[in-house]
Amino acid sequence: EAQVTQNPRYLITVTGKKLTVTCSQNMNHEYMSWYRQDPGLGLRQIYYSMNVEVTDKGDVPEGYKVSRKEKRNFPLILESPSPNQTSLYFCASSRTWYNANTGELFFGEGSRLTVL
Amino acid sequence: DAKTTQPPSMDCAEGRAANLPCNHSTISGNEYVYWYRQIHSQGPQYIIHGLKNNETNEMASLIITEDRKSSTLILPHATLRDTAVYYCIVRVAGGGSNYKLTFGKGTLLTVNP
Numbered sequence: 279e280a281q282v283t284q285n286p287r288y289l290i291t292v293t294g295k296k297l298t299v300t301c302s303q304n305m306n307h308e309y310m311s312w313y314r315q316d317p318g319l320g321l322r323q324i325y326y327s328m329n330v331e332v333t334d335k336g337d338v339p340e341g342y343k344v345s346r347k348e349k350r351n352f353p354l355i356l357e358s359p360s361p362n363q364t365s366l367y368f369c370a371s372s373r374t375w376y377n378a379n380t381g382e383l384f385f386g387e388g389s390r391l392t393v394l
Numbered sequence: 395d396a397k398t399t400q401p402p403s404m405d406c407a408e409g410r411a412a413n414l415p416c417n418h419s420t421i422s423g424n425e426y427v428y429w430y431r432q433i434h435s436q437g438p439q440y441i442i443h444g445l446k447n448n449e450t451n452e453m454a455s456l457i458i459t460e461d462r463k464s465s466t467l468i469l470p471h472a473t474l475r476d477t478a479v480y481y482c483i484v485r486v487a488g489g490g491s492n493y494k495l496t497f498g499k500g501t502l503l504t505v506n507p
Contacts, residue, residue, distance in 0.1 A: 282437070311495070320497050320498060337496070368437055384440070387436060387437050
């Protein structure tokens with residue numbers, strides 16, 4: 279089954295304790311992206327990757343890191359989490375980034391992160 | 395990418411057609427209109443997209459005006475499971491060196507029994 283898988287789905291952590299949210303897709307998609315969703319602010323893009331070893335900042339990249347060493351994986355790293363990073367996070371992938379006619383995004387089920 | 399405007403909320407009776415409008419008056423010729431929906435904190439789900447012709451798939455129909463400044467997503471026979479936030483976004487063809495996909499606040503569609 280074609281899917282985007284995120285882990286963990288739920289996490290409660292404390293300020294400053296490094297954590298990684300993993301994202302994996304099995305569709306051989308070139309493009310992957312991370313979003314966060316907060317009440318009243320909608321979905322905001324954190325980082326995106328157009329292909330292996332190619333990443334760029336989205337609208338709200340501060341406090342996050344990403345890497346794209348393999349095509350299928352795109353982990354989101356919070357080096358020193360803070361309470362303002364408490365949010366619902368979504369990973370998404372798309373077959374391509376350059377062809378808008380085949381660029382529908384497939385989203386994971388989300389990871390709810392709480393930083394105390 | 396062009397900005398979109400959607401009503402914050404709409405109601406629809408179960409079994410009736412739901413017509414969700416979207417304004418994208420600054421859309422340019424190479425921008426596609428995409429629709430997604432999000433059911434209560436689940437991951438957003440792709441519905442349909444189009445450039446200038448009307449499109450239909452198993453989920454919905456997309457009607458784009460001739461001047462492309464607005465579009466309407468039609469769910470022909472809404473069910474309670476269609477209650478969700480519906481997002482209309484535009485995507486530039488080619489992407490360029492930046493591919494940011496901006497979601498607005500969408501329309502909360504409530505389907506009533």
